[in-house]
Amino acid sequence: MSKPRWAFxxxxxxxxxxxxxxxxxxxSAEEGGIVVxxxxxxxxxxxxxxAQPGRNCAVRFFSARKNAAGMALIGPTSxxxxxxxxxxxxxxxxxxxxxxxRIDVDQRGLATTSMRANQMPGPHSSGMLAVxxxxxxxxxxxxxxxxxxxxxxxxxxxxxxxxxxxxxxAREAMSACLDGKRxxxxxxxxxxxxxxxxxxxxxxxxxxxxxxxxxxxxxPPKGSQAVGLIWMTDEFKAWYEQVKRDKKLPxxxxxxxxxxxxxxxxxxxxxxxxxTRLPPGEYMLIANYSYKxxxxxxxxxxxxxxxxxxxxxxxxxxxxxxxxxxxxxxSYHKTVFVRRDGDTVTVxxxxxxxxxxxxxx
Numbered sequence: 001m002s003k004p005r006w007a008f009x010x011x012x013x014x015x016x017x018x019x020x021x022x023x024x025x026x027x028s029a030e031e032g033g034i035v036v037x038x039x040x041x042x043x044x045x046x047x048x049x050x051a052q053p054g055r056n057c058a059v060r061f062f063s064a065r066k067n068a069a070g071m072a073l074i075g076p077t078s079x080x081x082x083x084x085x086x087x088x089x090x091x092x093x094x095x096x097x098x099x100x101x102r103i104d105v106d107q108r109g110l111a112t113t114s115m116r117a118n119q120m121p122g123p124h125s126s127g128m129l130a131v132x133x134x135x136x137x138x139x140x141x142x143x144x145x146x147x148x149x150x151x152x153x154x155x156x157x158x159x160x161x162x163x164x165x166x167x168x169x170a171r172e173a174m175s176a177c178l179d180g181k182r183x184x185x186x187x188x189x190x191x192x193x194x195x196x197x198x199x200x201x202x203x204x205x206x207x208x209x210x211x212x213x214x215x216x217x218x219x220p221p222k223g224s225q226a227v228g229l230i231w232m233t234d235e236f237k238a239w240y241e242q243v244k245r246d247k248k249l250p251x252x253x254x255x256x257x258x259x260x261x262x263x264x265x266x267x268x269x270x271x272x273x274x275x276t277r278l279p280p281g282e283y284m285l286i287a288n289y290s291y292k293x294x295x296x297x298x299x300x301x302x303x304x305x306x307x308x309x310x311x312x313x314x315x316x317x318x319x320x321x322x323x324x325x326x327x328x329x330x331s332y333h334k335t336v337f338v339r340r341d342g343d344t345v346t347v348x349x350x351x352x353x354x355x356x357x358x359x360x361x
Contacts, residue, residue: 033060034185036173037166040064041146043191044170046183052078053180059170067223069162073170075136075178083136087152089160092127095119103129104153107144119154129160137178140171197231197259199279201338205347207271207287209330217350218330219271226289227273227349231260232282232335273349280338285349288331 033045042063049056060072069089076083098120105113115131122128129152133139146165151158173183189198207227208217220226230236239257243249264273304316332351 033188034173034183035188035191036183036185037169038191039165041163041165042068044166044173045188046170046173046177046185048177048183050182054178057174057177059174061164061166061170063163069160071162071164073136073140073174075174083133083139085131085133085139087129087131087160087162088122088126089162090126092119092122092129092154092159094121094127096121101129101154103131103159106151106153108148108150129154137175140167140174143167143171197279197281198277199338200342201278201280201340202274202276202344203229203278203283203285203336203338203347204274204344205272205349207266207273207289207349209287209332209351219269220266220287220289222266222269224266224289225263226266226271226287227264228286228288229262229264229275230284230286231262231278232284233260236260271349278338280341280343283336283338284333285336285347286331286333287349287351 033047036044036046036059038044042061042065044059044061047056047058047060055075056077057075058072061070063070067090069087071088072086074084074086098118101117101119103115103117105115107113118130118132120128120130145168148163150162152160152162173185176183206219208219210217236257239254262275264275266273305312306314306316330351332349334347334349336345336347338345
């Protein structure tokens with residue numbers, strides 16, 4: 001039996017707007033490490049080196065927002081006695097080679113601070129800014145526990161906006177690491193298991209909309225979070241049936257339900273997506289995005305009356321043709337089953353006008 005339209009729209013809404021569960025480790029934290037603290041803002045992770053106590057210590061803040069700026073505090077390594085603050089973000093230009101630059105840092109309630117930094121190439125065609133510091137403990141002590149809208153400018157142009165919290169806990173973990181002590185905490189995998197299902201399976205594929213048999217495919221924008229995944233357990237289905245009976249979303253959603261919602265980033269121009277580390281089970285893939293559609297119309301802008309002698313014999317309309325692009329929204333879904341742990345399921349998450357005339361309700 002097909003789901004009511006409003007109920008399906010509610011699922012798409014939840015996937016797009018449901019808050020990150022309290023204590024969630026962001027997906028970019030998949031690199032590993034020990035979770036120091038987590039919040040709606042993001043997570044601090046600690047990396048240490050048991051083979052070299054007091055060396056190779058680093059704490060990094062991963063924002064819970066996609067494509068947001070991050071920050072790392074890096075202590076002395078086995079090769080260097082110096083420490084540094086590393087800033088990364090999608091708006092920092094990536095130079096062909098490292099170079100020294102001057103940056104201005106604006107923090108709320110404080111005067112602008114100007115300092116030297118090294119601009120370096122980073123991942124995903126973006127750049128990074130490395131600020132060398134002498135005494136990392138002293139530098140951490142001078143930093144505030146949280147920042148809101150801390151802005152960094154380079155050559156007068158804003159290249160980074162940073163929001164974080166939890167620095168007090170990160171500072172304690174980093175100090176313990178610098179002292180050669182092991183920090184007791186959960187690994188990323190252990191922390192992630194508390195907020196989302198974990199396994200060894202993958203659901204991957206591409207999403208697109210096709211408005212007619214010969215129409216071109218319309219893909220969700222690369223870099224968007226247009227595809228979501230819902231883990232369809234018995235617990236979630238019972239909650240969802242209650243929502244449908246009430247015909248409204250509850251004001252708050254339990255964390256046990258929020259863990260069923262996952263989203264991912266479209267990785268290419270053909271709507272490619274990928275969900276990894278999933279257990280076997282039933283899932284619902286949902287696509288929810290806008291695409292550009294060309295609309296043509298004609299408008300009568302005038303008329304010429306035709307006479308033969310003094311006798312009216314007809315009129316000719318003056319017609320202007322207009323063509324313009326409009327943004328159209330679409331939402332659709334597909335049920336996927338992962339049979340065995342470790343399986344990779346490849347899916348074409350598509351919606352065509354002909355097929356959806358029958359089934360996309």
